[in-house]
Amino acid sequence: MEAIAQVKANRKFKELDYYRGQDSTEYFLMPFRFHRLNEEQEVIVSEVGDYLVVATGTVARIIGHQLDKNLEPDLYGDLIAGFFISEEAVPPLIDVLATRYRTKKSFLDGFTSLHLFVITLRCEHTCHYCQVSRVTSDKDMFDMSADHIDKGIDLMLQSPNPHLTMEFQGGEALLAFDKIVYAIERTKRLAAEKNKQVTYVICTNLAVLDGNILAYCKQNDVLLSTSLDGPGFIHNQNRRRPGNNSYELTVKGIEMTREVLGNDSISALMTTTNLSLNHPLEIVDEYHRQGFRSIFLRPISPYGFALKNEKKNKYDTDKFIDFYKTALQHIIAYNKRGIFFKEEYATIILKKILTPFPVGYVDLNSPAGAITNVVLFNYDGAVYASDESRMLAESKDYTFKLGHLDHSSYQDIFYGEKAQELSEVLTNESLPGCSECAFQAYCGSDPIHNYATQGDIWGYRPTSTFCHKNMELIRYLIELMENDQSIRKIFESWIRQNPNT
Structure with missing residues (x-):
């Protein structure tokens, strides 16, 4: 007593x-x-x-x-x-x-930079972790209309940010390539008048990529982003399509893109499924074998239709952390052998730890990137606070819908009632559990993740998977640096983008 x-x-x-x-x-x-x-x-x-x-x-x-x-x-x-x-x-x-x-906090200076255009819901893949309600390739009524493209462009160019990114998503965005061309041509003309610099990115599985598309991308400096989940036995299982050749088409598309546009013109993302958890080394080796100098190890997203297949897509956060640490040690071993290869999520965190500068990764920003850094225009004209927001909407949950291109003004969308409601939970400095956390400066606020996993935009840190994952990974990175100076030098080389360690 x-x-x-x-x-x-x-x-x-x-x-x-x-x-x-x-x-x-x-x-x-x-x-x-x-x-x-x-x-x-x-x-x-x-x-x-x-x-x-x-x-x-x-x-x-x-x-x-x-x-x-x-x-x-x-x-x-x-x-x-x-x-x-x-x-x-x-x-x-x-x-x-x-x-x-x-x-x-200077990432806030220009306000919203990333504008996502869901140009179509059509897709010829049936990925079991797909987060949206995809439709078959012939249903072009699920393409974004020219009118909504125009209105989305007009809103994008009202952003005070002089450097904008226009990213086309799907479905499979290349199935509506004519709409992408229309959008880029109109944006180029108007951006020049408003003295805006625009970077164009197409998210694609590369299955329908051809020489004409690549020629246009080369002429207009368009970047490509794709998905690569690992070796063929993992990728084809995760990302199914008729013929069971998604991996083969992806690898072929990467080679074609590099040949025409150059090595730095294409990036890739992987998604960790239950199958992936058992093969961290093989996944890292596949990225290195395909000529990438980095990999982004990311967990499954808890949104939309991805949750329906729990057997393949649901796992404990600790299992992902174990997967991540094993893969990271394998990546470090590459570097110790003199091969420059980095893990992107670690690099983002390390930039926040080791440099005085901000990073542009919306999930680890405070205020959070939703609205302040990214906004999404859906194929039907609805406007959402982020890509994850529209994934929730595909399950008929419109909590993060900001407005509609047909009747909402820039003021309505970015400063309206919904935006003001979300602004209360965008900063981790004011969130219970975050305000006193040692890793607050390195982490972010994610009200959409809180809502999807806990049913509340404020969230509850003791049971938050977002918090659990980030706290342990940040702790682990600091521990590695402090206890092994050779690893610290490797991490510093990732930040400098310099292979000399």
């Missing part, structure tokens, strides 16, 4: 004098958060994302003003330099700290 009473006493808020130092331990605490890495180490992270790994128990001594700069000059100096503590109530370099914080 005495021990329980002591624990309860320790939970009470201390008086202000408790946090003030005296004599040789006089210093002021700056905002920081902390987390236990393992039994021997804990990590403290500043408001701008600088981190310091220290021995377990150090945080308690810092807060208790038990550090002496004369006895521990190196630790004390690191804490001062990292803005964890200050010898003055207001640090003399507070303006530097403010500038660094603004830099971290």
Whole structure:
């Protein structure tokens, strides 16, 4: 009973004098958060994302003003330099700290940059993890109309961002290639008048790719993004089509694209299914064999029709984390042999940890990328906060529908009632469980994931799969860097895009 009473006493808020130092331990605490890495180490992270790994128990001594700069000059100096503590109530370099914080959030400066156009729902694949209600190739009534394309372009060009990305999705986008050409030609003309720079991307499975399409892409600097789930026995099982040759057509399409457009003109994404979980090494090797210098290891998305096939698509987050760590160690082994090859999700996190600059990955931004960085125009004219939002809509859930191209203005969509409602949960700095998390600066807010998995846009961090995955992966990356300097050098080379480690 005495021990329980002591624990309860320790939970009470201390008086202000408790946090003030005296004599040789006089210093002021700056905002920081902390987390236990393992039994021997804990990590403290500043408001701008600088981190310091220290021995377990150090945080308690810092807060208790038990550090002496004369006895521990190196630790004390690191804490001062990292803005964890200050010898003055207001640090003399507070303006530097403010500038660094603004830099971290500078991805907000231009507002929405990525505009997704679902040009068609038609598709000749029947992928068992497809997140939307695809239709057969002959149903062109599920293509985006010219009128909706025009209105989507007009809204896109109202964005204050001078650098825009126009991404065409499906279904299989190339089945409506004539609509893509129409959209690009109109955008080119209007963007020149408004002094906007537009990058064009087509998401495609490559099955219907031909020389004419590639010639147009070459002429107009169009990039291609495809799916590659691993070796043939995995890819063909995950991404079925008549003839069971999805893998063969994908590999052929990658080769054709590189031959015409160049090696950097095509990227690929993989989706981790239950089948994938058993083959992390083979999947990594396949990407390397196909000439890619990176891979994005991503879990199944918990949206739309992908949830209907639980046997193939549903698994515990811990299983994905084990899969990820095994694959990452295999990738690190490649680099230790002098072969530059990186994991994209780790690279995004590492950029947030090791550099003062923002990243453009919407899932790890705060405020979240929905609306502030990405918006989607569906084939039927409906406007959604993100790609995941329209996946929910395919299951008749319109929670994240922002408006419609036929009757909604730019003001209605981006500053309307729905956008304002979502804005309350877009920042992890104000979310319970996130506000005090050590990894807040490296993570993001995902209200759509919260809603899809927990039925609430605020979410509940103790049972959040988004939180579970990111906390462990961030912790693991920091631990790897701190305990093996050769791995840290490899990670730094991924950020620099420089193969010399």
